[in-house]
Amino acid sequence: MNDKPVLEVKNLHVSFSGGGGYNAAVRGIDFSVGRREIVALVGESGSGKSATAMSLLGLLPDSARREGSIVLRGTVDLARMSDAGLQRVRGQEVGTVFQEPMTALNPVYTVGTQLMTAIRAHKRLSASDAKARAIELLELVRVPEPAERLRQYPHQLSGGQRQRVMIAMAICSEPDLLIADEPTTALDVTVQAGILDLLRELRDTLGMSILIITHDMGVVADIADTVIVMKDGEFIEQAPVRQLFAEPQKDYTKLLLSAVPRLGESGSPVPNQRELDETPNLVLDRVNMVFSRGFRRPPLRAVDGVDLTVSPSEVVGLVGESGSGKSTIGRIAVGLMTPTTGTVAVGGVELGGVSKRQRRAALGGVSMIFQDPASSLNPRISIGDAVTAPLRFASERYSAAELRDRACELLEQVRLPADWVSRYPHQLSGGQRQRVGIARAIANKPSLLVADEPTSALDVSVQRSVLELLQELQSDLGFACLFITHDLSVVEQMAHRTVVLRRGRIVESGLTDQLLANPTDPYTAALVAAAPVPDPDIQALRRSIRREKLSLIANEES
Amino acid sequence: MKTRSLVSVVRSLSPVTLVALVVTVAIILLAIAAPLVAPFDPVVLDAAGRFAPVGDPNHLLGADQYGRDTLSRLLYGARVELLTAASASVLSMAVGTVIGLVAGYYQRFVGAVLMRFIDVVLALPALILALFAVTLYGPGEATLIIVMGLVFTPAFARIAYGQTLTVAQAEYVESARLFGASDLAILFREILPNILAPLVVQFTLTVASAILLESGLSYLGLGIVPPAPSWGAMVADGQRYMATEPQLLLLPALAVVISILAVALLADGLRTALNPRSHRRSA
Numbered sequence: 001m002n003d004k005p006v007l008e009v010k011n012l013h014v015s016f017s018g019g020g021g022y023n024a025a026v027r028g029i030d031f032s033v034g035r036r037e038i039v040a041l042v043g044e045s046g047s048g049k050s051a052t053a054m055s056l057l058g059l060l061p062d063s064a065r066r067e068g069s070i071v072l073r074g075t076v077d078l079a080r081m082s083d084a085g086l087q088r089v090r091g092q093e094v095g096t097v098f099q100e101p102m103t104a105l106n107p108v109y110t111v112g113t114q115l116m117t118a119i120r121a122h123k124r125l126s127a128s129d130a131k132a133r134a135i136e137l138l139e140l141v142r143v144p145e146p147a148e149r150l151r152q153y154p155h156q157l158s159g160g161q162r163q164r165v166m167i168a169m170a171i172c173s174e175p176d177l178l179i180a181d182e183p184t185t186a187l188d189v190t191v192q193a194g195i196l197d198l199l200r201e202l203r204d205t206l207g208m209s210i211l212i213i214t215h216d217m218g219v220v221a222d223i224a225d226t227v228i229v230m231k232d233g234e235f236i237e238q239a240p241v242r243q244l245f246a247e248p249q250k251d252y253t254k255l256l257l258s259a260v261p262r263l264g265e266s267g268s269p270v271p272n273q274r275e276l277d278e279t280p281n282l283v284l285d286r287v288n289m290v291f292s293r294g295f296r297r298p299p300l301r302a303v304d305g306v307d308l309t310v311s312p313s314e315v316v317g318l319v320g321e322s323g324s325g326k327s328t329i330g331r332i333a334v335g336l337m338t339p340t341t342g343t344v345a346v347g348g349v350e351l352g353g354v355s356k357r358q359r360r361a362a363l364g365g366v367s368m369i370f371q372d373p374a375s376s377l378n379p380r381i382s383i384g385d386a387v388t389a390p391l392r393f394a395s396e397r398y399s400a401a402e403l404r405d406r407a408c409e410l411l412e413q414v415r416l417p418a419d420w421v422s423r424y425p426h427q428l429s430g431g432q433r434q435r436v437g438i439a440r441a442i443a444n445k446p447s448l449l450v451a452d453e454p455t456s457a458l459d460v461s462v463q464r465s466v467l468e469l470l471q472e473l474q475s476d477l478g479f480a481c482l483f484i485t486h487d488l489s490v491v492e493q494m495a496h497r498t499v500v501l502r503r504g505r506i507v508e509s510g511l512t513d514q515l516l517a518n519p520t521d522p523y524t525a526a527l528v529a530a531a532p533v534p535d536p537d538i539q540a541l542r543r544s545i546r547r548e549k550l551s552l553i554a555n556e557e558s
Numbered sequence: 559m560k561t562r563s564l565v566s567v568v569r570s571l572s573p574v575t576l577v578a579l580v581v582t583v584a585i586i587l588l589a590i591a592a593p594l595v596a597p598f599d600p601v602v603l604d605a606a607g608r609f610a611p612v613g614d615p616n617h618l619l620g621a622d623q624y625g626r627d628t629l630s631r632l633l634y635g636a637r638v639e640l641l642t643a644a645s646a647s648v649l650s651m652a653v654g655t656v657i658g659l660v661a662g663y664y665q666r667f668v669g670a671v672l673m674r675f676i677d678v679v680l681a682l683p684a685l686i687l688a689l690f691a692v693t694l695y696g697p698g699e700a701t702l703i704i705v706m707g708l709v710f711t712p713a714f715a716r717i718a719y720g721q722t723l724t725v726a727q728a729e730y731v732e733s734a735r736l737f738g739a740s741d742l743a744i745l746f747r748e749i750l751p752n753i754l755a756p757l758v759v760q761f762t763l764t765v766a767s768a769i770l771l772e773s774g775l776s777y778l779g780l781g782i783v784p785p786a787p788s789w790g791a792m793v794a795d796g797q798r799y800m801a802t803e804p805q806l807l808l809l810p811a812l813a814v815v816i817s818i819l820a821v822a823l824l825a826d827g828l829r830t831a832l833n834p835r836s837h838r839r840s841a
Contacts, residue, residue, distance in 0.1 A: 334736055360738060368736055376729035380751040390737035444737065 004074035005032040006177050006209040007056070012068035014051045014060065014233075022065060025051040027233045029068075033177060036203060038210045040224035040241075042217070042256075044459040045430070048233035053181050053213045057094060058086045073176065092122045095170030097163070099182040104166055105154040111165055112150030115172070122173040137168040140205075141198060159322075160191035164198065174206055181213045188321035188486065190553070193530040193546050196223050215459065217260045218532025221245060221539045229253050241536045259461040260534045261489035268492050268512035269315065269471075279348040281448040281480035282333055284308040287342035289328050289504075302328045303339065304504035308482075310448065315474060315481040317495030317512060319488060319527070325504040326484045327371075330452045333482055335363045347447060364394065367446035367479075369470075371453040373433035377425040383436045384421025387411065390444040410439040414469060431462035435469065442473060449474075450482045455490065467493060488531045492516055500524045526553045575827025581820035589636035598627035600634040601785040612805050620805050622795065628806070631787035632813050638788045639817070642702050642781075643768035649707035651714050651761050658718025659745050659753075663726055673719060680712040684771060688780045702781050706771055710764045717760055721753035728752075755829050762825040766818040773814075789814050 014026035026048040033039045043049040055066050056078065070078040072093065078086065090096070098104045106114060115137065116130040125133065131150070138146030141164040154162055163183060170178055180199065184192035200223060203210055214220060220227055220241065227244045229236040229252065237250045248254045289303035302325045310316045320326040331337040332344055335351055344351045349362035367390070370376035377386050384407040391398055391406060398406070408418035414435040425433055434454060441449055451470065455463040471494065474481055483494050491498050492512060499509040500521065508521040519525040526549040533539050571579065588595065597618070598604075604625035610617040619629040661672035688705045695701050725731065726749060734748050773790015775781035782788040789810040796806030 331732075336732055336736055363736075364738070366736075368733065370729040370733060372729060376733055378728075378730040378734075378748055378752070381730075381748075389734060389739070393734070393738040393740075393743070440733070440737075 005034045006037075006073055007033040007211065008069075008071040008074070009052075009056070010069045010071070012052065012055065012070065013066065014048065014055045015065050016051075016061075017063045017065070025064075025233050026055065029230070029233075029235050031228050031235075031238060033209045033211050035176075035209060036207055037225050038200070038203060038212060038223055039226045039228065040220045041211065041213045041228050041230060042215065042220055043230035044215060044256075044461065046232065047230040049213045049215075049230050050181055051233075052230070053179055053211070056179065056211075057090050057096065058083070059090075059096075091118065091170075091175070092173050093175050093177070095173075095175040095178045097166050097170045097178065097180040097183045100186050105162055107154050109153075110150065111152055111154065111157065115150070115165065115169055118169040119172045133172070134168075137172055138165070140171070140202070141165070141168045142194075143168070158191075159187050160194060163187060163191075163195055167195075167198065167202070171202060171206065171208070174208075176209060178202075178208050178210045179213075180210060182215070183212065184219060185214070185216070189488075189530040189532070190321065190526055190550055192219070192532070193222075193550060196532075197543070197547065199223060216532065217257060217460070217534035218539070221534045221536045222532050222543070224536075229256065245534065245536055255461060257534060259464045261464070261467075261487070261493055262535075263489040263492060263528070263531050263533055264516070268516075269494070269496055278312050280309045280311045280345075281347055282308070282310040282482065283343075283345040284329070284333065284339075285343045285345070287329070287332060287339045287344065289325070289332065289337065290340045301504050303332070305342075306501075306504070306506055308333075308499060308506075310480045310482050312447070312480050313474075313478045314497065315483055315495045317491035317498040318482060318484045318501060319486065319491050319498060320501035321486055321527075323503070324501040326486075326501050327452055329501070330368070330450045330482060330484050333448075334366050334368050334450050335359070336368075360395075364444065365447040367441040367444060367449045369434075369437050369441045369449065369451040369454045372457050373430055373437050374425075374457070376437050377433055379425055382422050382424055383411075383428070384408075386425070387436060387439040387443055389440060394444060406443070410443055411436075413442065413473070414439040429462075431458055431466060434458060434462075434466055438466070438470065438473070442477060442479075445477070446479050448482070449479045450484070452484045453486065456486065463490075470494070488516065488528060500527065522549065522552050522556070525549050570831050571827050572830075574823055575831070578820045578823035578827060581816065582824050585636055585817050585820065586640065588633055589640050592630075592633040592637055596627075596630035596633045598630040600626060600630045600787045602626065609799075609803055612809075619809055620803075622792075622806055623799065626785075626787075628792075628809055631792060632789070632810060635787040635789045635792060635810065636813070636817075638699065638782055638786065639769060639772070639790075642699055642706065642772050642788075643765050645703045646706035646710060646768045647761055647764040649703065650710035650764060651757060653707070654711040654714025654716075655718045655750075655757055657711070658715040658720075659722050659749060661715070662719045662722025663741070663745055663749070665723075669719075673715070676712045676715045679708060682709075684709045685775075685778075685780075688775050692780050697780055697783050699782065702772060702775060705775075706768050709771070710768065713760055713764070714757060717756050718753060721756060722749055725749050725752045758825050758829050762818075762822040765821050769814055769818065 009032065010030050012026055012029045013024065015022040015024045029052060031039070041049045041052060054060050056070055058078065060066060066079065068079060072078055072089070078089065112134060115134045119125060119130045119133050134150055135146045138149060143149055143161055143164050149157065157165065184195050187195065196219065199210060202208055212223060224241045226238065227241050228238045231252050237248070237253050244253065245257065248257055284306055287303055287306045288301070291300045291302055293300055306329060318326050318329060328337065332339050346362045346366055349358060351359055351362065384404065387410045388403045388407045391403060404421065407421045411418050411420060416432060416435055428436065454470065455466050458466060467490065483491065485491055495512045497509065498512040498515050500507050502523050508515060508519065508524045515524065516528060519528050529542060529546040529549045533542065604621060607617050607621040607625040608623060610621040612620045614620060617627045619632070621627050657672050657676060661669040687709060691701050691705045731744060731748050734744050769790065772781055772788065773793055776788050776791040777794035782791055784791060792810035793807060796810065800807050
């Protein structure tokens with residue numbers, strides 16, 4: 001009985017109604033999760049991995065249809081169970097952790113209330129016993145000062161702590177199986193490393209099996225025993241983790257693995273020799289940005305005394321985790337925000353000290369690529385009009401025919417068909433939209449381009465082609481670039497120089513190669529150590545180094 | 559933005575919307591052509607025809623307590639209705655949307671002042687406002703339109719304000735600003751099209767409320783001056799004879815319901831038809 005797999009899924013089909021019929025999201029998947037096994041379900045967006053996870057516990061919307069068998073511990077078929085029965089299984093025998101810890105916890109109840117409700121939903125316990133159990137659980141998931149945390153509301157906890165609370169809720173009845181749907185995607189790498197360590201630890205101490213859904217090969221290499229690759233709802237390949245990374249059998253798996261940027265393998269671009277007297281495209285001098293947060297709350301220093309220079313045709317990577325102020329710096333550099341103190345010079349013109357007209361002229365050569373292609377394109381404006389928007393607002397006047405020609409030209413430059421000018425953003429995929437965003441950014445032939453996390457919303461295979469396109473355009477058009485990202489492997493591929501930002505301050509800067517190979521600052525070192533590498537063997541080695549570096553940072557903080 | 563041809567918009571409408579469109583257009587045409595199609599002058603009394611039933615050879619839809627022809631009064635009433643309800647709704651939508659847009663975009667001082675002004679308007683009861691306006695300018699259609707326009711403005715301003723706050727955060731607005739778009743261009747080209755949908759829905763509700771309010775005000779003698787026909791006043795009049803002559807109440811009420819329903823369905827259909835996202839991907 002004990003060697004029976006905890007979960008056995010056979011011939012699972014999921015389809016969603018829409019457009020007059022059913023669209024298949026999952027087409028015949030078989031897999032099993034053994035006792036104490038960590039199985040990773042990997043795929044890009046649209047691969048059906050989340051639909052699979054949701055369907056296991058009957059959490060699909062009413063518009064969905066499910067077929068196949070889902071057998072728990074060799075006895076119960078979840079697919080044949082009533083809603084009431086499933087209700088008992090959820091939480092009791094199978095725990096679930098979702099991607100976004102921000103929205104998975106209810107903001108109006110304290111952590112303690114929510115945790116205790118979850119505990120008492122499955123076990124008859126007195127309030128004081130439930131509280132004791134809650135504290136015990138928080139200790140188990142390594143949340144510091146658990147008694148204190150119980151009285152706090154979700155917004156008072158950090159993202160990592162919230163996710164730990166979610167895990168505590170999921171394991172409160174010691175389920176046999178934990179389903180984690182992209183549990184670390186919304187978190188910073190240093191926090192992600194801690195969560196992955198925790199999951200592994202829980203598997204060992206509680207003897208749980210874990211089904212983890214992710215798109216990140218680095219996470220897979222770090223935690224999984226067995227990997228299942230999915231694409232377009234179809235099963236592609238299943239293999240033990242080492243075997244999959246060493247000898248992928250299917251072309252798609254190979255493609256997926258080769259698309260992942262690997263830290264320490266690509267070698268950074270080397271800066272060109274430049275004449276020293278060239279005017280830098282961007283100079284930030286002791287820039288501070290302070291946001292007031294209302295009555296009786298200390299103001300937030302988002303940017304704290306930052307000096308930064310970007311020279312012609314240089315790519316500078318600006319790296320930091322969420323809340324480090326990197327996006328604020330990007331917005332200051334393009335004139336969307338004015339710093340509280342300090343000066344910003346674009347192309348040698350100091351923005352603070354000139355007339356409105358001169359300021360506009362100076363910013364005429366500045367451009368930006370935004371993070372989320374879904375929100376950076378106006379849904380009501382065709383992409384042809386979107387890419388030429390910078391020209392339409394420029395001082396020079398263009399005729400309608402000129403604009404149309406330029407739009408076609410720009411689309412071709414980013415490898416989109418020129419006859420797509422009359423399409424609307426919703427007709428495009430995420431990667432295509434980001435290409436439109438890039439086309440718009442180069443429309444005014446910028447001398448300085450700020451790219452704010454241009455690939456973080458994209459799938460890895462798409463990410464790679466977008467980065468390649470950017471690199472190509474940069475060397476063709478020769479603009480200077482401030483490349484903002486949280487991903488060290490992206491910086492390694494793109495940037496000549498790298499600046500590491502933490503809590504609004506620059507902690508380290510230097511040539512990218514040197515900085516990544518020999519980080520001198522402990523935070524940079526922790527960042528490098530925490531970045532997951534898509535190789536299970538290397539990742540196993542890195543784990544101990546990572547733990548050490550992260551604890552160093554944690555000590556420094558407390 | 560390229561505007562699609564009218565024909566292609568009409569072609570993409572659903573059957574329900576098409577029916578609503580036809581009914582709405584018919585009501586408008588009948589209202590305009592009232593003097594040509596109405597069998598009687600709506601204010602002429604006919605002692606012989608008092609309380610004529612529906613189907614009476616002389617009065618097709620009957621006549622009221624003074625013998626005035628119901629059909630004629632409905633047709634002429636449509637003119638009053640369209641003029642007052644539609645103008646008031648358009649007026650309040652235009653004013654409210656602009657106030658909300660501007661207040662939402664310039665949040666600090668301008669926004670605070672505008673939204674406080676809206677709060678003040680919201681605090682004034684419609685009836686008091688109407689009494690005040692009628693005392694100053696006398697009852698009539700112009701007074702009615704202005705009073706109703708003012709009363710319905712805050713709802714539009716609130717909706718536009720809230721929507722603008724969200725949309726103004728979108729990266730495409732930031733990108734437009736970055737590339738040197740003027741504030742006017744950002745407000746009306748980037749933001750307005752994206753906040754229009756809930757405003758259009760509010761518009762249809764407002765037309766309905768305006769017809770209702772108009773009847774209320776007319777009932778109190780603050781709106782349309784009798785004997786000029788208005789659907790609201792007809793409902794109010796008919797109410798007295800509800801037990802014996804229900805058609806006097808039901809016919810104008812039916813006219814109100816049909817016109818409100820047609821406008822609402824039409825607006826709903828248009829909203830879907832005009833949204834680029836609702837079109838199928840053209841491969």
